[in-house]
Amino acid sequence: MNPLDAFRLDGRVAFVSGGGGAIGSALAVALGSAGAKVVVSDISQASAEAAAERVKAAGAESLALAGDITVESEADRIVASIIERFGRLDILVNAVGGGAGKVLFDAQDYPRDAWDWIMEINLRSTLIASQATARAMVKAGQGGRVINISSVRAQLGINAGYSAYVAAKGAVSSLTRQWATEWAKHGITVNAIAPTFVDTPQVAMLLGDPAFKSSLISRVPLGRVGETRDLVGAVIFFASEASSFVTGQILTIDGGLTATQ
Ligand SMILES: NC(=O)c1ccc[n+]([C@@H]2O[C@H](COP(=O)([O-])OP(=O)(O)OC[C@H]3O[C@@H](n4cnc5c(N)ncnc54)[C@H](O)[C@@H]3O)[C@@H](O)[C@H]2O)c1
Incomplete structure (x- = not known):
């Protein structure tokens, strides 16, 4: 067998x-490029639809579902729609969050x-989506994968008014270990990625400050900020059979930043 087959999500x-x-x-x-059918859910219908179109352009089936994932009934409705449309739910990626730079x-x-x-x-969105998904996965009895997005801020303080964000991401990392422990008996693995700054609109203002950016880069051994493509390999690994004996882990994706602390 080709070892790369274990990373496929067909x-x-x-x-x-x-x-x-x-x-x-x-x-x-x-995830679509790796073979999965992908349901894109977001509070913004337009963003969900645009992303679903990108998934389809990559050759995968995709469905856009709008809703506020911090509301339990909305999460249950989204999960029910996924099962109605595709008959199963194998992988959850919790990618709602951010906002820290707006409230310093x-x-x-x-x-x-x-x-x-x-x-x-950052925290309730992850909690409610994971609970709704895990209930469906437990009921189906086919196991599953939950992948959270924490941050290096779960581990490192930052002298920039980030109290709530570090607390929320610390809790996301703790829940990753807690859920891994509780849901292992159902064949559900739970892991997280913890990136440093990723070049995205969320952090554009901070990264747009040349002094901030050069001081950040000077602390990163690999000498740059993250890109969204840097997160892909870890998420495919956690979503696939390749990680079947890995649970409760938080993979820091930070160009070596935390290794220096
Ligand atoms: N960008 C970074 O530098 C960075 C670094 C480390 C971790 N992270 C984490 O990665 C995750 C994604 O960040 P991003 O940069 O892609 O942010 P983003 O703002 O681009 O994406 C977040 C998405 O969540 C949606 N959303 C917000 N509230 C919602 C709700 N109640 N229900 C449903 N959808 C909702 C937004 O419409 C948006 O499309 C966050 O958890 C963030 O903390 C980001």
């Missing part, structure tokens, strides 16, 4: 939550509304 159905976003849409296209406050003054918003989009 016949699998993937649900990319936040699939209309910069990272989610890149991962949706990659000193730790001692971090306001509750900003805190709640960051928790909502």
Whole structure:
């Protein structure tokens, strides 16, 4: 057998939550290119549809579903629609999140509304999508894959008003280990990627500041910021049979940044 066959996703159905976003849409296209049927879900219908078109252009079946994934009934509706359309659900990628750069406050003054918003989009989105998906996977009894997007900020502080984001991503990393432990008996693996800054609209303002960017790059041994394509290999690995004995892991994708700390 060709060892690369273990990375193929033919016949699998993937649900990319936040699939209309910069990272989610890149991962949706990659999952489709690896053989999966891909459901792109996003609060923005237009973004979901645009990403689904990109998946189709890559040669895979795709369906766009709009909804607010922080609302339990919406998540249940999305999961039910996936099963109705494709008959199964094998892979969840949790790619809703971000926002940190929009609400930078000193730790001692971090306001509750900003805190709640960051928790909502980074933590509750992951919680609700994963619960709805896991209920369906447990019921189907065919196992599955859950892939979270944490951040190096789960591990490293940053002197830039990021209190809520580091707390939310710390919780996403902890839940990755917790769910891996609880859902292993159902054949569901749970892993996460933890990128450093990825060149996307979310961080365009920070990366647009030449002083910030050069100080960031000077701390990254591989000497650049991340690109969405840097995340693809890890996600295909976690989504596929190739990682069948891997669960509860958080793979840092940071050009060596955390290795220096
Ligand atoms: N961009 C980076 O540098 C970077 C670095 C590390 C980790 N991350 C993480 O990667 C993930 C994706 O980030 P991104 O840069 O692609 O952000 P993005 O803003 O481009 O994508 C997020 C998507 O989620 C959607 N969304 C927001 N709230 C939603 C809701 N309630 N229900 C459904 N969809 C909703 C948005 O419409 C958007 O399409 C986030 O968890 C982010 O924290 C990003």
